[in-house]
């Protein structure tokens with residue numbers, strides 16, 4: 001048996017997926033061998049693979065050494081890196097002679113597209129024979145779907161950049177072609193099987209993480225209140241949804257209400273992982289952290305709440321702080337829903353944010369509690385520079401006006417959000433109010449809060465309307 005694809009990585013889950021897709025066309029070398037060096041890995045390789053997938057969870061040096069050693073032993077070998085797109089990926093593309101980059105979170109179709117592209121490219125450039133990619137014996141069922149991606153070989157569409165078999169870096173043309181493919185997270189371009197056209201170009205997965213703009217500071221926004229039931233979660237969700245319209249997929253919403261986090265319920269999400277996973281030690285690896293995030297179709301990510309209050313309480317406050325810092329390295333906006341009050345976890349959150357939104361309803365006890373909270377935070381030096389006060393669930397005839405509220409709190413109110421049945425309706429549907437009922441008065445007020453925090457969100461809206 002001579003499998004054309006070789007996988008060297010540290011994720012069993014990814015390996016299983018690839019196995020399902022490729023069947024006997026895949027051979028693997030367990031990630032454990034990587035620790036012993038590239039030569040040790042090369043020793044394990046059977047036959048002569050045509051393409052190697054490196055990752056997930058390999059660092060740059062490991063990937064570099066593997067790419068060098070394996071291409072030396074198997075001239076003409078195509079190299080595909082399995083890794084999230086992030087800001088330093090360009091270095092990888094510059095330094096390594098890559099044929100494609102694919103996200104470990106890519107869908108099966110996207111994986112097939114990339115691998116099919118690589119296969120066709122190898123065949124077109126006579127580095128492999130079409131037969132190398134035919135199904136091998138008992139693998140037929142699980143892999144038949146892959147066929148269409150390698151069936152068409154069109155020599156005249158060969159890309160300009162052929163690998164001279166030895167395969168070391170340094171060649172500019174080659175680098176460019178890798179850079180192109182990376183953005184789309186699809187493989188070597190120019191060789192699409194244009195038979196099955198649903199869309200002319202398969203779009204990049206919606207949830208690719210856009211690279212961070214190094215010139216712009218990231219913002220972490222905590223939504224806090226001394227008491228429960230004031231509207232923290234409602235505000236956090238709609239903030240994330242609103243910010244995501246201005247910065248799609250550059251927003252993460254963290255459910256750090258460790259006792260009664262309910263964001264996944266309010267958004268009707270089946271979480272991939274929880275904040276317990278996201279704060280675990282292994283999640284110090286950014287790639288693993290990303291696998292704990294759940295994507296929302298409104299173009300933002302969610303760190304789901306702890307599965308139980310006990311597990312939530314066990315999260316070390318420092319781990320929560322580290323999570324926020326890590327997320328700030330990946331996202332432009334980190335929105336954090338918090339546990340009511342000023343427990344240790346909330347204080348650590350406040351230490352790690354740039355903005356805070358304080359929430360109260362129009363009741364005297366809640367307003368007084370907010371005043372106390374603000375005073376205490378000022379004493380502790382933990383009042384974030386950017387802070388807004390939101391009075392939520394305001395009503396015409398509540399006996400108190402927003403002016404009264406300002407007097408009690410001892411600070412100006414930035415936004416008042418009227419009580420509206422649309423809030424509960426949206427939450428019961430599992431949809432952010434901003435999307436469910438954008439014209440509702442509460443939605444308007446929440447949008448005003450979004451634009452206070454991110455003025456560019458207003459720009460997007462105006463542009464869209466035009």
Ligand SMILES: Nc1ncnc2c1ncn2[C@@H]1O[C@H](COP(=O)(O)OP(=O)(O)O)[C@@H](O)[C@H]1O
Nearest residue numbers: 228229230231232233234393418419420423424
């Ligand atoms: N402006 C509003 N109008 C009507 N109901 C609201 C409003 N804001 C929040 N609610 C409702 O109040 C309850 C508590 O809100 P929630 O956001 O869960 O608060 P917290 O997270 O502070 O506990 C929820 O049932 C929510 O639907």
Ligand SMILES: [Mg+2]
Nearest residue numbers: 232233257262
């Ligand atoms: Mg809540």
